[in-house]
Amino acid sequence: MRVLDTSAILSGRWQGGTVATVPGVIDEFEEGGHSYRMLQYAREAGLAVMLPPDEALERVRDAARRTGDLAALSGTDVEVLALAASRDDAVMVTDDYAMQNVARELDVRYEPVVQEGIREQFTxxxxxxxxxxxxxxxxxxxxxxxxxxxxxxxx
Structure with a gap:
């Protein structure tokens, strides 16, 4: 399963396989315009909207505190990370370096959307x-x- 953040949905580069996101990502889209059409396309392609478990949210916050990234993450970012961390088959798709850094701390697989992605983990x-x-x-x-x-x- 690929867990998508907003940039992944907007890019359209997530096609193929099972895809999911969190309600906070859906809330970031406003009706009308190109970005909303990309969201609708993702929904038609089977985008699942799921809530992460509470224990995964806490694990992500703890990891983000350890790396010093918590202040750089939005609540939606934490939810996306938690959903990916709660599933063994998940690959998080994002260009957000802070999210990638925390994903490394948690041993969560990730792939960048357009950017190269981080080369090493930082604190x-x-x-x-x-x-x-x-x-x-x-x-x-x-x-x-x-x-x-x-x-x-x-x-």
Whole structure:
């Protein structure tokens, strides 16, 4: 089964075999226009809409915390990852590097849509641009000096 994110549906490069996605991906499409027609085409081709199990959602969040990617993932991204992680036969289809990084952490198979895909897994940390202190993931301002926080590759 191929688990698709929005970019995979829009690309149309997922044809063949069983395909699925999560309700959050469906919600990202607005009626009318080219993108909605791509969604309709996917539905006609048998796109299944499935909810991931709660334990898979928690596993994905834990893995994303470990890699430092949690702040870069939307709720829908977490759901797509969780659906792929919950199935042994799943291959996640996405160009999102943060999703690919977490998929590697979870040993979930993935394939890129158009981009090359990540070559190695990274861990990210968050650091103040002004004073250099480390901050928690998701912080926008340094708790010490108020400077902006940026994501930094750790290893």
């Amino acid at each position: 990210w940390r968050y650091r103040c641009r002004s004073c250099g202190r480390w901050a928690d993931a998701g912080s926008e301002q340094c708790p010490v000096c108020g400077g902006p926080i940026r994501r930094v590759r750790w290893k």
